[in-house]
Amino acid sequence: MTASRPTLRGTAGALEAARSEGRAALIVYLPVGYPDVDGSIEAARTAVAAGADIVELGLPYSDPGMDGVVIQQAVQAALDGGTRIRDVLRAVREVAATGAPTLVMTYYNPVLRYGVDAFAAALAEAGGAGLITPDLIPDEAGEWIAAADAHGLDKVFLVAPSSTTERLHLTAAASRGFVYAASTMGVTGTRATVGEKAQQLVQDTRAAGAQRVCVGLGVSTADQAAEVAGYADGVIVGSALVRTLIRPDSDRAAALTDLGELVRDLAAGVRAGGAR
Amino acid sequence: MSGSQAARTLREVVGPYFGDFGGRFVPEALIAALDDLTAAWEKAKGDPEFTDRLAVLHRDYTxxxxxxxxxxxxxxxxxxxxxxxxxxxxxxxxSHKINNVLGQALLTQLVGKTRVIAETGAGQHGVATATAAALFGLDCTIYMGEEDTRRQALNVARMRLLGAEVVPVRTGSRTLKDAINEAFRDWVANVETTNYIFGTVAGPHPFPSMVRDLQxxxxxxxxxxxxxxxxxxxxxxxxxxxxxxxxxxxxxxxxxxxxxxxxxxxxxxxxxxxxxxxxxxxxxxxxxxxxxxxxxxxxxxxxxxxxxxxxxxxxxxxxxxxxxxxxxxxxxxxxxxxxxxxxxxxxxxxxxxxxxxxxxxxxxxxxxxxxxxxxxxxxxxxxxxxxxxxxxxxxxxxxxxxxxxxxxxxxxxxxxx
Known part of the structure; x- marks a missing residue:
């Protein structure tokens, strides 16, 4: 694994490295500040050590419209605990130091408030790979696109099963790193099955010009990861990992053990998905 | 942006942008639904059959x-x-909320959806939506912050009398803003059957323009x-x-x-x-x-x-x-x-x-x-x-x-x- 670790800051290198191994990449989402800032950094490091190729650090936001109950609960706790943007930037610096490309997933308002170009500059300086922007479509993203281009950051926009061909082209052209395909019409959360529309969406997004397409929403098990790895460049897992950290007994060591085990399972899953 | 720039008078500014404000800062998954709604509204507001039906409702019902x-x-x-x-x-x-709701409920029928959802703060928009849903035979779910369900218990009962399901929202500050978040989450997941009857001139385009037109x-x-x-x-x-x-x-x-x-x-x-x-x-x-x-x-x-x-x-x-x-x-x-x-x-x-x-x-x-x-x-x-x-x-x-x-x-x- 270490041998194939890309030197590029962006996510394209890690995705290409996984592809050269004949597999999909494993992308993990964890919110900064849960259970606290240091705890979330430790969780992300644990995930990288257990086989995560790319890390998505969530910037906690007061109105997470695209998130289900698990992530809502974690980010609310992170905000109640006083997590700030500067904590997110520190987490990026420490997690990126592992060598795994580190994206920030954020709703747009905190970026807008910080100053879009200033945020991009700070993220790049911290060694971040770029942003995933769940409530920002390319049509509204002129300021972010200019800032990302100026600072050499990935721009990960989303496509959904409802996206028209025209919008798939628009989104593929605006993205850098990869395109995030939402597997289903809904919010984040674990589901019994990954949407059957996901595979078609990945094909259509590639046909619209995207070089790399990763699938998220609803993936929680190694079997599901293997299934998605059969057709996508990367498998994104969030709520299932966050759930391992939510413990009534607050036993952090046990939480990290569970997290590491799940990531290892998922990493085995993306390898079982077979070469495309 | 073209709409704003083509306008010669303030009344003609129709969105999606009002100067630097407005737009559609939403997940991609909602864009198709917002596009459909925009197209349906553009068509309906110039269609005498729609405007006549709405005028009769305003006169005889409201x-x-x-x-x-x-x-x-x-x-x-x-x-x-x-x-x-x-x-x-x-x-x-x-209240004035019924003006908007009747228009959007008619539009819901026109686009062939069978369920409506809405957020409510004081309960007035929820009551109006539940009323229109009863009148038009639509399934209805109202999201209301738990804090507001306490402050406005009478309106909760009123909505339930009208046949609506009222869901108390227990996230965030448990008020209107959180009810809106929850309604959007519902809409993303159920957009094929469901229309979101937004209660005010906020939200993504076309809601600010459409609600304004109806009010x-x-x-x-x-x-x-x-x-x-x-x-x-x-x-x-x-x-x-x-x-x-x-x-x-x-x-x-x-x-x-x-x-x-x-x-x-x-x-x-x-x-x-x-x-x-x-x-x-x-x-x-x-x-x-x-x-x-x-x-x-x-x-x-x-x-x-x-x-x-x-x-x-x-x-x-x-x-x-x-x-x-x-x-x-x-x-x-x-x-x-x-x-x-x-x-x-x-x-x-x-x-x-x-x-x-x-x-x-x-x-x-x-x-x-x-x-x-x-x-x-x-x-x-x-x-x-x-x-x-x-x-x-x-x-x-x-x-x-x-x-x-x-x-x-x-x-x-x-x-x-």
Whole structure:
């Protein structure tokens, strides 16, 4: 694994490295500040050590419209605990130091408030790979696109099963790193099955010009990861990992053990998905 | 952006952008639904079959046109100016919300969807939506912050009587903003069967334009009623602003009448300086909330700040983008009104005119008292000074709150709020 670790800051290198191994990449989402800032950094490091190729650090936001109950609960706790943007930037610096490309997933308002170009500059300086922007479509993203281009950051926009061909082209052209395909019409959360529309969406997004397409929403098990790895460049897992950290007994060591085990399972899953 | 730039008058600005404000800051998954809704609305609003059906509903179901009422005994406390109330409180369901809901429910039928969802703060929009759903035979789910279900228990029962499912929202601050988040989550997952009947002029395009179009009947009626009654336009049109739908509905008819001042009254809660308020334009900053770029109450990290108001309907940390724009170009002015000022105006209208207003609308009444007094102090002739105030809703739902505020209950009385 270490041998194939890309030197590029962006996510394209890690995705290409996984592809050269004949597999999909494993992308993990964890919110900064849960259970606290240091705890979330430790969780992300644990995930990288257990086989995560790319890390998505969530910037906690007061109105997470695209998130289900698990992530809502974690980010609310992170905000109640006083997590700030500067904590997110520190987490990026420490997690990126592992060598795994580190994206920030954020709703747009905190970026807008910080100053879009200033945020991009700070993220790049911290060694971040770029942003995933769940409530920002390319049509509204002129300021972010200019800032990302100026600072050499990935721009990960989303496509959904409802996206028209025209919008798939628009989104593929605006993205850098990869395109995030939402597997289903809904919010984040674990589901019994990954949407059957996901595979078609990945094909259509590639046909619209995207070089790399990763699938998220609803993936929680190694079997599901293997299934998605059969057709996508990367498998994104969030709520299932966050759930391992939510413990009534607050036993952090046990939480990290569970997290590491799940990531290892998922990493085995993306390898079982077979070469495309 | 083309819509804004092609407009020659303020009334012609249709979105998606109002100056720097508006847009669609939503997940990609909702874009197709918003595009469909935009297209359906563009078609419907010019289709006589749709507009005729809506006009009949307004007349026979809602009871429009709502009258204007001159309130001289109340106005005596505003420097003796002339004050006319636009009586949206007399509408079926008790507020202006029904104007918007009937239009969007008709549209729901037109696009072949069978279920509607809505957010509600005070419960007025939820009641109106539940009413329209009953009338049109649509399934209906209303999201309401748990905190608001307590403050407005009577409206929860009313919605359930009408057959709606009311879901108390227990995330975030458990108020209107969180109810909106939850409604959007529902919509993303159920967009094929479900239409989101948004209650105000906020949110992503086309909601600010569409809700404005459906509420502008308030100002259009009032403008012609005043011309007929006193053969002149008002010096100022005054309305309360939470999300801003009754205000936008009132203001729109007067946007190009540059001599008519447009005054929006924001909820200042315990006072703007206290930090416990909902005065978004007065004290907020530009940002993105609930799908639109607009003024937002937020902290230095862009986290939405919890708003506070005695009025659940104004207790919202955002505001419609068209209001943000009208404020930015100086066409409308927005003033803060505290809980105490609003309740004082509430009591005054009850005692002087026999009209119990919604506490939301009482903010506009308080704004009018202050405006009238100020104009007369500045030398205006009270007999020649005319204020038009939108009485956006009636106060039945607020009786328990008012009883507590004014300490009107016998100590051993039981009130089930």
């Amino acid at each position: 009871g429009r046109p709502s009258p204007i009422t001159e309130v001289p005994q109340f106005a005596a406390h505003a420097g003796g100016v002339r004050i006319f109330l636009k009586r949206e409180d007399l509408n079926h369901t008790g 502008k009947i308030i100002g259009e009626e009032a403008r012609s009623q005043l011309l007929q009654r006193i053969d002149r336009l008002p010096d100022a049109a005054v309305a309360c602003v939470g999300g801003g739908s009754n205000a936008m509905g009132l203001f729109h008819a007067f946007l190009d009448d540059t001599d008519v001042r447009l005054v929006g009254c924001e909820a200042a809660g315990d006072g703007v300086a206290s930090g416990r308020h909902a005065a978004t334009i007065t004290a907020g900053d530009p940002g993105v909330l609930h799908g639109a770029r607009t003024m937002v109450l937020q902290d230095e990290d862009g986290q939405t700040v919890e708003s506070h108001s005695i009025s659940a309907g104004l207790d919202y940390p955002g505001v419609g983008p068209e209001h943000s724009w009208l404020a930015s170009i100086g066409r409308a002015e927005y003033v803060p009104v505290t809980d105490a000022e609003a309740m004082s105006a509430f009591e005054l209208l009850c005692r002087t005119e026999g009209i119990i207003p919604a506490i939301e609308s009482a903010h506009a009444l308080a704004g009018a008292l202050r405006l009238g007094t100020g104009l007369v102090a500045g030398g205006a002739d009270p007999a020649e000074t005319v204020l038009l105030v939108c009485l956006s809703g009636r106060g039945d739902k607020d009786v328990a709150t008012a009883a507590a505020w004014f300490d009107l209950l016998d100590p051993d009385a039981e009130v089930s709020e």
